[in-house]
Amino acid sequence: MKILKSILLILLSMVLIGSIYAVASGRTYLFKAIWYNFAGIDDYQVFTNNTVAAAAPQPWSSATSYNKKNLPAPLLSMLEGLNTIGLLAVKNDSIVFERYWDGYDQASYSGSFSVTKSITSLLIGIALKEGKIKSLDEPIGNYLPEFRTGEKNKVRIVDLLTMSSGSDFDESYANPLSVTTEMYYGSDVYKVATDVNIIHKPGTFHSYKSGDSQLLGLLLEKATGMSLSQYASKKLWQPLGAEHPALWSTDKEGGHEKAYCCFNSNTRDFARIGQLMLDSGRWKGQEIITKDYFIKSVTPCMIPDEIGEPCNYYGYQWWIFPADEPIFYARGILGQYIIVIPSKKVVLVRLGKQRSELRINGAPAEVDALVKWGKSL
Numbered sequence: 001m002k003i004l005k006s007i008l009l010i011l012l013s014m015v016l017i018g019s020i021y022a023v024a025s026g027r028t029y030l031f032k033a034i035w036y037n038f039a040g041i042d043d044y045q046v047f048t049n050n051t052v053a054a055a056a057p058q059p060w061s062s063a064t065s066y067n068k069k070n071l072p073a074p075l076l077s078m079l080e081g082l083n084t085i086g087l088l089a090v091k092n093d094s095i096v097f098e099r100y101w102d103g104y105d106q107a108s109y110s111g112s113f114s115v116t117k118s119i120t121s122l123l124i125g126i127a128l129k130e131g132k133i134k135s136l137d138e139p140i141g142n143y144l145p146e147f148r149t150g151e152k153n154k155v156r157i158v159d160l161l162t163m164s165s166g167s168d169f170d171e172s173y174a175n176p177l178s179v180t181t182e183m184y185y186g187s188d189v190y191k192v193a194t195d196v197n198i199i200h201k202p203g204t205f206h207s208y209k210s211g212d213s214q215l216l217g218l219l220l221e222k223a224t225g226m227s228l229s230q231y232a233s234k235k236l237w238q239p240l241g242a243e244h245p246a247l248w249s250t251d252k253e254g255g256h257e258k259a260y261c262c263f264n265s266n267t268r269d270f271a272r273i274g275q276l277m278l279d280s281g282r283w284k285g286q287e288i289i290t291k292d293y294f295i296k297s298v299t300p301c302m303i304p305d306e307i308g309e310p311c312n313y314y315g316y317q318w319w320i321f322p323a324d325e326p327i328f329y330a331r332g333i334l335g336q337y338i339i340v341i342p343s344k345k346v347v348l349v350r351l352g353k354q355r356s357e358l359r360i361n362g363a364p365a366e367v368d369a370l371v372k373w374g375k376s377l
Helices: 002-024 029-036 073-081 115-130 150-154 157-161 179-185 189-194 210-224 228-237 267-278 291-297 365-376
Strands: 048-052 084-091 094-100 246-250 263-265 328-331 337-341 346-352
Touching (some): 048 228, 073 084, 073 365, 094 267, 115 157, 115 210, 115 263, 115 267, 115 291, 115 337, 157 210, 179 189, 179 210, 210 228, 228 246, 267 328, 267 337, 267 346, 346 365
Antiparallel strands (some): 084 094, 246 263, 337 346
């Protein structure tokens, strides 16, 4: 009994000390981080959200072969083992396959995590096309005053797109004290994203940083005079004929959208992003982004990465799949994917709660499996 009391006393003391530290240091986001423990696909329910309004929906047509082919047993086993909640395949502009698990359906909201980075990149392309952004070579200090002096003044928009800002942003998911955790659970993404130092010459060192994507979102607000949700609704979601409004999580009520992680939608509407990219930035003949911006988005940036090799797997916030043909995809940390296979005119969307730790040519194993399946459709 005395041992149990001692353990309880120690635990209570640790909680008290931790709480005092969180309040004294201003890191009150730690309460939420510890309570929720790890990010999940339904986190939009615990955050505030701005609505990305839809209008004049353009429903997908179903192919004559809709759901007539079963998933190969090995792929089905892999997907179910990784807690997949939705899988959709579009071929030649029509849905050929879709399946849902765990109570989710074609209209269920689900967090996309870093798939959002690819959406933010599209918005940059739209703002560039409209002239809201003059050039990708512009210093971001033209929009964000925190980047107008010193080494920070050398960071260009293109450096953010290619994850080569050279900042010291700590992309750590396990450390509750990291800026990544603070940006996710905290209430001031502007401060976290702009409060960085430049430790590498911008444009010379590729290192994946959510902070770079958040900066893209912040400068978009300045360039367009609109929130990301308003701009995305008017220039992307409505033109693409989304059937449902999306939810874009914010750092607080009336605050900034989390441009790097937190766009929430469903398989069918996420597939519109893939179809747009399959058609080189056009939707039903309407140019949404320029052909040049599309090409650069899915062309490897080839900037030396953390192991000193040219980055042949990342463009403008889009991943490039290693293959003999162009294949590219948007990717989220829990296995959210929008995969585009141009040669087969196929778009795949997979949503779920887990991704494989196994890598095949640098990509999660299920991406390789999904690409092979997509080519067979």
